[in-house]
Amino acid sequence: MTAHDELAETIRVAGASVLATLTRTLGSLHLAEDAVQEAAVAALRTWPGKGIPDDPRAWLLVTARNKAYDILRRESARPAKETAASYEIPEHAPDTELEALSMLEPDSAVRDDMLRLIFTCCHPALAPDARVALSLRTLAGLDVTAIARAFGVPEQTMAKRLVRARQKIATARIPYRVPDDAELPGRLPAVLAVVYLIATEAHSPSSGDSVTRIDYEREAIRLARLLCELMPGEPEILGLLALLLFTAARRPARTDSATGDPVLLPDQDRSRWDRAMIAEAASLLTEAVRRSSGVAGPYQLQAHLSACHSTAPTWADTDWDQIVGLYDLVLRLTSNPAISLNRAVAIGERDGPADMLTALDAISGLDRSHLWHAARADALGKLGRGEEAAGVLRTAISLAPTAPERALLTARLEAASRGR
Numbered sequence: 001m002t003a004h005d006e007l008a009e010t011i012r013v014a015g016a017s018v019l020a021t022l023t024r025t026l027g028s029l030h031l032a033e034d035a036v037q038e039a040a041v042a043a044l045r046t047w048p049g050k051g052i053p054d055d056p057r058a059w060l061l062v063t064a065r066n067k068a069y070d071i072l073r074r075e076s077a078r079p080a081k082e083t084a085a086s087y088e089i090p091e092h093a094p095d096t097e098l099e100a101l102s103m104l105e106p107d108s109a110v111r112d113d114m115l116r117l118i119f120t121c122c123h124p125a126l127a128p129d130a131r132v133a134l135s136l137r138t139l140a141g142l143d144v145t146a147i148a149r150a151f152g153v154p155e156q157t158m159a160k161r162l163v164r165a166r167q168k169i170a171t172a173r174i175p176y177r178v179p180d181d182a183e184l185p186g187r188l189p190a191v192l193a194v195v196y197l198i199a200t201e202a203h204s205p206s207s208g209d210s211v212t213r214i215d216y217e218r219e220a221i222r223l224a225r226l227l228c229e230l231m232p233g234e235p236e237i238l239g240l241l242a243l244l245l246f247t248a249a250r251r252p253a254r255t256d257s258a259t260g261d262p263v264l265l266p267d268q269d270r271s272r273w274d275r276a277m278i279a280e281a282a283s284l285l286t287e288a289v290r291r292s293s294g295v296a297g298p299y300q301l302q303a304h305l306s307a308c309h310s311t312a313p314t315w316a317d318t319d320w321d322q323i324v325g326l327y328d329l330v331l332r333l334t335s336n337p338a339i340s341l342n343r344a345v346a347i348g349e350r351d352g353p354a355d356m357l358t359a360l361d362a363i364s365g366l367d368r369s370h371l372w373h374a375a376r377a378d379a380l381g382k383l384g385r386g387e388e389a390a391g392v393l394r395t396a397i398s399l400a401p402t403a404p405e406r407a408l409l410t411a412r413l414e415a416a417s418r419g420r
Contacts, residue, residue, distance in 0.1 A: 007043075007044065007047060007048065007052065008044070009215065010052060010056050011040050011043050011044065011056070011060070012141045013215060013219075014056040014057040014060050015036050015039070015040055015060055015141070016114070016139060016140070016141055016219075017057055017113070017114065018036055018039070018057060018060045018061045018064055019032055019033065019036045019117070019138060020113035020114045020116065020117040020139075021061060021113045022035060022036065022061065022064055022065065022068065023113075023116075023117060023120075023176055024113050024116060024176055025065075026068055027176065028170070029117075029120070029138070029166065029169055029170075029176070030166055030169075030170050031068055031071065031072075032064075032068070033138065033166075034067075034068075034071055035064040035065070035067040035068035035071060036060070036064045038064070038067040038070075038071075039060050039063040039064035039067050040060070042063055042067075043056075043059070043060060043063070114139065114223070114226070115178055115223075115226055115227075115230060116176055116177055116178050117135075117138065117139055117176070118135050118139050118191055118194060118223070119177075119178050119179055119187055119191065120169070120174060120175070120176050120177070121134045121135040121138060121139065121165075121169075121194075122135060122187045122190035122191050122194065123169070123174045123187070124186055124187065125168060125172055125174060126165050126168055126169075127161070127165075128190060129151060129161065130161050130162070130164065130165040130168075131165075131190040131194075132190050132193045132194050132197065133147050133151065133158060133161055133162060133165070134162060134165040134166070135190075135191075135194040136150070136194060136197055136198065137162055139194065139198075140194075140197075140198045140201070140216065140219065142198075142201060142206075144158050144159050144162065145206065145207070146201060146206035146207070147162075149206050149401075150197050150200065150201070150206075152337075152365060152368075178230070184230070184231060188231070188234070188236070188237075191227065192227075192236060192237065192240055192299060194223075195220050195223045195224050195227070195240060195244075196220075196240060196243075196299065198216050198219055198220040198223070199216070199217065199220035199221075199243075199244050199247065201213060201216050202214070202215075202216035202217035202219075202220060203217065203247055203251070203254075205401065205402050206401050207401050207402060208402055208403070209402065209403045209404065210402065210404070211254055211255050211262045211402070211404045211405075212251055212254060212255075214251075217244075217247075217248050217251070220244055221241070221244050221245065221248060224237065224240055224241040224244055225241065227240075227241075228241060233287075233291050234291075235288040235289075235291045235292035235296075235297065235300060236288075236297040236298075236299050236300060238284045238285070238287055238288035238291070238300075239284075239285065239288040239296070239297060239299040239300030239301075239302075239303045240299040240303070241281075241284055242281040242282070242284040242285040242288065242300075242303040242306075242307075243281075243299055243302050243303040243306055245277050245278070245280055245281035245284070246277075246278060246281045246303060246306035246307060246309075246310045247306060248274070248277060249273050249274040249275075249277035249278045249281065249310060250265075250268065250273050250274075250309075250310065251274075252272045252273065252274065253268035253269050253270065253272040253273055254268065255404075257272075261404065261407065261408070262404045262405065262407075262408050264408075265309065265315065266315040270313070270314070273310070278310050278311070281303070281306075281307070281310070282307060282311070284303075285300070285303050285304065285307060288300050288303070296329070297333065298330055298333045298334050301326055301329050301330045301333070302330060304326055305323060305326045305327065305330075305342075308322055308323050308326070309323075318349070320346055320349045320350035321350060323346045323350075324343060324346045324347055324350055327339060327342060327343035327346060328343070331343065337363055337364070337365045337366050337369075338366075338369075338371075340359075340362075340363045341360070341363060341366060341369070341371060341372055341375060343359065344356055344359035344360045344363065344375065345375055347359045348375075348378075348379060352382075353378075353379040353380075353382035353383050354379075354383060356375070356378075356379045357376065357379040357380065357383065360372065360375055360376050360379065361376075368399060369399070370395075370396045370397075370399035370400040370401070370405065370409070371396075373392050373393070373395045373396035373399065374392075374393070374396040374409060374412075376392050377389045377390075377392040377393040377396060377412075380392060381416060386416060389416060390413060390416055390417065393409060393412060393413045393416070394413065396409050397409045397410055397413065
């Protein structure tokens with residue numbers, strides 16, 4: 001990661017908590033977003049020369065607060081009705097920087113603000129996809145391209161959805177608060193989807209030079225733990241947290257310790273997995289099962305899948321029959337093509353490459369997925385169809401979003417070419 005990338009990442013991480021706090025104090029997500037964006041621009045101009053402040057969040061919060069009132073002063077020159085339609089104007093502006101600094105609160109308060117923001121973005125007045133997309137944009141800081149990829153829609157379509165969602169929050173005056181207990185269950189599915197997709201971006205980045213995004217991994221786990229505190233004993237929250245921990249526990253082995261190259265699950269050194277984290281995940285999953293009365297949701301089932309991998313001594317010892325059965329159960333609850341892709345790979349391990357190829361070709365909606373093409377190339381190669389496999393691998397390389405994945409696929413293609 002370059003110095004500029006590290007700087008931008010510091011601003012993104014600190015900016016998320018600043019956005020949450022500023023939205024609460026200003027009462028307007030729209031105004032808070034504009035102010036934080038201007039503060040981020042100021043940071044990118046100032047910090048390279050003066051250095052990153054000891055407390056980046058404090059610097060950004062004070063700057064964003066001042067930018068917010070600069071925006072309001074500019075808007076005051078517009079007709080009153082037009083201004084009111086753009087922002088909800090707070091009653092009082094800080095008179096001094098010291099007063100603005102008094103907004104800074106302990107981490108516990110910031111965490112509460114983050115929960116408020118995620119539940120606001122997942123308000124039932126918004127369309128289901130818009131709830132999740134808006135949360136990913138505002139809370140996780142994912143760009144529109146990454147969110148569009150997660151939903152399998154064109155970037156322009158996703159951009160329009162985000163604009164409509166923000167307008168709905170402003171015009172409907174959706175309150176910025178954690179809902180009452182009776183309202184929580186209705187919003188929980190969207191909130192869980194947000195955390196799950198943040199974790200997905202962590203272990204399958206949409207761009208860049210990293211195999212994993214540790215910052216997103218930590219944020220997803222942190223939010224899942226906060227949800228456990230908010231709704232203790234909720235089985236699907238426990239299942240999601242278990243899933244995230246199982247996945248995070250295997251991260252140390254996902255790259256070669258010497259070269260930094262990506263390492264696929266069959267080839268990973270399992271002694272590098274975090275056994276304490278796996279034990280915690282297993283305990284959470286046991287508790288989720290106990291509380292679910294025999295009815296498991298999709299995150300619990302995926303946690304069971306991850307447990308199968310995390311507890312198998314070797315790749316050869318993996319219980320593929322159980323894994324295929326679990327995928328079948330998940331697909332009864334969701335039509336996610338990525339789940340179907342993983343199931344097809346498991347079928348290949350259990351039944352062979354011909355059945356794997358049949359299962360892969362039955363999946364629709366993955367033409368732009370490098371993972372689908374890579375899986376097809378694997379099946380074709382094992383079936384002795386080398387020329388076809390090479391062509392499909394080239395397609396996978398062209399679609400791979402990160403440099404490490406392109407390098408891994410290119411190495412596979414070169415190895416296949418040498419073997420012919």
